[in-house]
Each structure stands twice: as C-alpha cells, then as structure tokens.
Amino acid sequence: MKKIELHLHLEGAAPPAFIRALAQEKGADLSGVFDERGHYAYDGFKGFLACYEAATSVLKTPADYARLLGEVLERSAEEGVIYTEFFVSPEFCGGGDVAAWRDYLAAMTEVADKAREQGIDSRGIVTIIRHFGADRARKTALCAAETAGTWITGFGMGGAEQVGRATDYAWSYDCAREARLGLTCHAGEWGGPTSIRDALALGCTRIGHGVQAIEDEGLMRDLRDKDITLEVCPGSNVALGVYPGCSAHPIARLADAGLRVTVSTDDPPFFHTTMRHEYDRLASTFGWGDTEFRQINRFAAEAAFCDAATREGLLKEFA
DSSP states (O other): OOEEEEEEETGGGOOHHHHHHHHHHHTOOOTTSBOTTSSBOOOHHHHHHHHHHHHGGGOOSHHHHHHHHHHHHHHHHHTTEEEEEEEEOTTTTTTTOHHHHHHHHHHHHHHHHHHHHTTOEEEEEEEEEGGGOHHHHHHHHHHHHHTOBTTEEEEEEESOTTSSOGGGGHHHHHHHHHTTOEEEEEESSSSHHHHHHHHHHTTOSEEEEOGGGGGOHHHHHHHHHTTOEEEEOHHHHHHTTSSSSGGGOTHHHHHHTTOEEEEOOBSHHHHTOOHHHHHHHHHHHHOOOHHHHHHHHHHHHHHOSSOHHHHHHHHHHTO
16 A cells, blocks of 8 residues: 655654665764664664664765755655655754755755655654753744745654643744744653643644644544644554553544544654554554545545645555
8 A cells, every 4th residue: 555654753754774875975984873683773762862862863965964954755655655755954954054054955855856756755844852952942943934836845843742842942933933944852752731732732733643632532522623734653653662552552543533633653763653553453453444544544545745736646555
C-alpha cells in the first residue's frame, strides 16, 4: 500500500551504517553510540536524546545533509511512502544562523527536487529543539520565516517535552504563523493532556504524538471538533516505554473515538521499525485493513503542509 508519513525526524532517520561511514570519513569517535550488533544503543528517553545528538553530531555540512536526505528518501520509497514531511532544525544546520541555514536548505532542496521528479515527494518542517530554550528557539523561528515556501512549509517543536511549557515558545510560533507556515508541536507523549492543550493554544492544527489525549474525554472532544490531526508513532511510543506493548497503545481507541489519526515512524532506526512494519503490526494487533489504512492516509493528505495541487494528487491515491 502507498503511504504518507507526516512525522519523521531527518537526523533520526539516519541508518546506523550511514552514520558509522560518515564518522569514519571524518575521523570522529562515536564510542558508546552503537551496540555490539551495530544498532543505536541507549536506555530510556534521556539516553535516547543523548545517543541521538551524539550520532548526528557527525552531520556537519550541507553536503552531509544532502546525502542523508537522499538516503532517507530512497529508503522511504522502498517502504511505499509517496510523500514525507521531515523535521529538520537550523540548530543542527548552521547553529541558528540564517545565512548558514540557507546553505544547508539549498543543498537539501536540490535533493528533494530531484526526488520529486522521480515520484518521491517531501516537505520540510523547521523545528525548535525544546530543551535548548526559548531564546534559541527565536533564532530557529527567524530561519523558518526567512525561508518559508518551496520545500519549507511547516514549523514545529521537538526535544524534551518535559522542559517548560509549549506556551513558553509563543513568540516563535507567532513568527512562523505570520510566515504562513503550517504549525505542529510534539505534545501528549510525555506531558499529558495539558501539553496538548498548550499546543492548541499555539494555534497548531497537528499534534506530534498526542496519544495521551486518551486520558481526557473533554480534550478528545475538542480535538475532534477542531479537526486536529494526530501524528501517531506507535513503534516509537512502545520502544521508549510510553506504553508496554502495541496491544496497550491507544491508537485504535483514538481512531474509534473519531479523532484524525495518522501513522509515522518518528526515528525509525532508533526504534527498529519501518512504515511497513508499523502497518503490519497495526493489522495483526487491531485487525486494521485497507479501509483503516486508506482513512489514515486520507487524514494525512488533508493535514499535510503542502500546496492544494499536491494535496489533491495525494487524495486521489486513496480515493
């Protein structure tokens, strides 16, 4: 089945072999990043963030990011993904400097344009790193506003959800909204229903994860009434211990409650998953079939941060 993925961190999608090869080219020491099988090694969410930042520290130049985007788009296409939205941060691409960010973006856009010609479409979501703080987030927001359009069509926030409140970053979201970027925010993975309400207060039309909405009937009603789309990543939630297993994951209950649920992989090699694996596991656990999968992809197409023509083309794939 063809698929749409709305929640994929570009650096987090880097295959271990790609990062090891790049580290070797640069003479970088990544001791402790990989286990004996060559997989990413970490324990718990804090360990995951540390491993993530250590592994992706070898991505230093626009050419590195261009190579990575090409690699990830090719792998996504192999999974049947026809449209992907990537979280990418100027924090890692030029340290929040607009001029440097433009160089990184130009390199990635060139790769994205070539892939689009081959039927592999994508867009970029400029992303705040929450635990870096609100002041640094403003620089990221300015980078987003200065480069909005073409490949950059969205704005969001990732990082440690437990740090502060999403509303602390209101200035950055206002800046992105004025630039007419689509708005999303990681919430409801660790911060409970309150974190989702904070994201809604920022004007987000999508919520990254959002699974803890299941704990609040009133919130679920609000999300349904406002047509808010959830970027659900079941494999990620299970791998990080948010839920003990797929059968305990609330995605089916959220869908049954009428919420606009979509499915993504988040940081697939870190969580030993792929889009095909996510679909297979949902089918075997909850009995989902073509009807359910067609619906989540229609929700994804409707919520995508893309132009009307692209959206129309995506919707036709899942009519």
